[in-house]
Amino acid sequence: YTFFSWHAGYWKRRGIPGPKPRLFYGNWLEMDKIDAPATMKLPEWTKKYGKVYGIYEGIRKILVVSDPDLLQELFVKKFEYFHGRKLFPLTPNPDTDPRVHVFNARGQRWKRLRLLTNPSFSVNSLKKMRHTVEDSAKVMVKFMSKNADSGKGFNIHQYFQEYTLDVIARVAMGQEGTRQFENPATEWLINTFIRRIDDKVNYWTCAVPLFLPLLGKLFMATAKLRGRQFPKIFKMIEDTVEERKRRRDECRQKGETPELNDFIDLFLEAEADVDLNGESIDRQQIKVEKKLSTEEIVAQCFVFLLAGFDTTANSLAYVTHLLAQNPDKLEKLLEELDSVCGDDEDLTYEQLTKLNYMDCVIKEALRMYPLGAFANARTCMETTTLGDMEIEKGTILWADSWSVHYSKEIWGDDAKEFVPERWEEGKPRHQLAWFPFGAGPRQCIGMRLALMEEKMALAHLFRNFIISAGPETEKKLKLIGNFTLSPESVTLYLKKREML
Numbered sequence: 001y002t003f004f005s006w007h008a009g010y011w012k013r014r015g016i017p018g019p020k021p022r023l024f025y026g027n028w029l030e031m032d033k034i035d036a037p038a039t040m041k042l043p044e045w046t047k048k049y050g051k052v053y054g055i056y057e058g059i060r061k062i063l064v065v066s067d068p069d070l071l072q073e074l075f076v077k078k079f080e081y082f083h084g085r086k087l088f089p090l091t092p093n094p095d096t097d098p099r100v101h102v103f104n105a106r107g108q109r110w111k112r113l114r115l116l117t118n119p120s121f122s123v124n125s126l127k128k129m130r131h132t133v134e135d136s137a138k139v140m141v142k143f144m145s146k147n148a149d150s151g152k153g154f155n156i157h158q159y160f161q162e163y164t165l166d167v168i169a170r171v172a173m174g175q176e177g178t179r180q181f182e183n184p185a186t187e188w189l190i191n192t193f194i195r196r197i198d199d200k201v202n203y204w205t206c207a208v209p210l211f212l213p214l215l216g217k218l219f220m221a222t223a224k225l226r227g228r229q230f231p232k233i234f235k236m237i238e239d240t241v242e243e244r245k246r247r248r249d250e251c252r253q254k255g256e257t258p259e260l261n262d263f264i265d266l267f268l269e270a271e272a273d274v275d276l277n278g279e280s281i282d283r284q285q286i287k288v289e290k291k292l293s294t295e296e297i298v299a300q301c302f303v304f305l306l307a308g309f310d311t312t313a314n315s316l317a318y319v320t321h322l323l324a325q326n327p328d329k330l331e332k333l334l335e336e337l338d339s340v341c342g343d344d345e346d347l348t349y350e351q352l353t354k355l356n357y358m359d360c361v362i363k364e365a366l367r368m369y370p371l372g373a374f375a376n377a378r379t380c381m382e383t384t385t386l387g388d389m390e391i392e393k394g395t396i397l398w399a400d401s402w403s404v405h406y407s408k409e410i411w412g413d414d415a416k417e418f419v420p421e422r423w424e425e426g427k428p429r430h431q432l433a434w435f436p437f438g439a440g441p442r443q444c445i446g447m448r449l450a451l452m453e454e455k456m457a458l459a460h461l462f463r464n465f466i467i468s469a470g471p472e473t474e475k476k477l478k479l480i481g482n483f484t485l486s487p488e489s490v491t492l493y494l495k496k497r498e499m500l
């Protein structure tokens with residue numbers, strides 16, 4: 001009792017406000033609801049306790065921040081102190097886990113993984129992927145077309161999920177050709193995102209972090225029994241990487257140079273040309289290998305598959321829901337699309353970059369639905385200050401993205417409205433006024449790929465069809481999930497454009 005009440009009194013002793021914690025659980029029980037996700041709970045508390053307040057997950061101490069200046073200090077200026085992520089309670093130690101990926105890693109391990117993976121997302125790589133992305137977009141539109149002019153509503157989100165998984169499986173995992181609506185991994189991945197995180201093991205790990213090694217092993221060992229899908233996903237990736245290594249070795253034995261077709265090939269060849277030892281990002285002596293190990297490649301592919309599929313599909317779903325409810329904005333987008341792309345069957349990378357109004361629409365939708373807000377958090381790696389507050393090593397800092405993205409101080413009185421035009425004005429804004437992709441050196445590595453995929457999908461959809469809201473369309477979307485935020489469904493109506 002004394003142990004838990006001492007920990008639960010941390011913020012009070014520091015004079016920092018916040019909701020009352022329960023013994024053992026902290027504020028976790030109010031945050032882990034699948035239909036009322038944690039990132040949606042934070043704005044309620046921000047209204048009550050202000051731009052800086054303290055909460056607890058078990059005994060984990062979390063400072064919630066929605067002041068843009070402090071966020072800039074956290075994500076950008078003091079990165080050296082805040083380079084660790086807020087990890088999921090059962091995550092194995094990212095400094096020693098052989099299967100660590102760029103999302104969880106920290107310190108030099110993160111820097112090395114990031115350097116090795118960055119080239120996969122360069123403009124050159126994106127240009128090479130364009131053809132695959134476009135092919136998947138056309139297939140998606142073909143599948144969607146069966147709903148056209150039927151007078152019935154359909155869930156458009158499902159089509160975006162098939163599309164984004166198709167793209168990432170092709171560009172990252174070497175899937176040959178498209179497999180929309182016939183890929184079993186879609187269901188496994190959806191289940192990995194849309195699930196509760198209220199396993200008792202999680203509570204115990206948060207409340208008594210000393211149990212992590214034991215509970216972590218128990219969690220992994222029982223994953224299959226508890227119906228978790230990630231062991232299947234890992235197995236699928238392991239098989240693909242092993243097969244690829246075999247093929248590349250065979251190729252070399254024949255004296256040929258293996259091709260670089262997807263991320264797996266790039267990872268197998270990648271080598272950090274920078275000596276990272278001795279850099280000041282953290283003081284730990286971690287052995288730095290220049291090449292990625294097979295375990296690390298499997299882990300990178302796993303995170304790309306997860307991060308690359310769900311986020312972009314959700315973002316597209318929000319864009320289309322907003323456009324269907326705002327036909328005047330859709331009209332403006334169609335005009336731009338017709339003038340930039342004309343009748344060209346295939347769209348170039350350059351044409352996509354000229355779709356400025358579409359860019360504004362996507363940005364505005366991401367402002368209104370910062371679906372990756374759970375990731376905008378850091379762990380303090382060494383005691384320091386933030387503003388004039390002392391932050392102890394181990395404290396977690398979490399940005400309340402929703403409060404910043406809807407702040408009237410920043411966005412004006414129409415902060416709740418969908419106004420893509422606010423992005424045309426080119427007004428200078430605080431660097432941390434809008435951060436759906438995070439900020440600073442750990443900003444989303446897949447941002448450019450996501451934007452290209454979204455523009456390609458919207459361009460091909462709207463060249464053929466127009467969407468509208470109807471009697472079955474959700475007036476307000478129900479948001480679910482504990483990691484990213486997904487709409488439960490987005491019901492829209494589809495009409496062929498030439499029929500109008």
Ligand code: HEM
Pocket residue numbers: 102103104114168303304305307308309311312315371372373375376377435436437438439440441442443444445446447449450
């Ligand atoms: C609309 C789509 C997307 C959104 C809203 C989004 C959002 C985010 C956010 C908020 C973060 C945390 C950034 C931070 O800590 O500062 C993040 C990190 C990351 N994202 Fe994305 N993401 C999207 C698409 C993608 C795609 C397509 C991929 C890969 C194919 C991807 C891979 C990653 C990775 C690997 C990280 C970790 C980066 C690091 O820690 O260095 N994301 N993303």
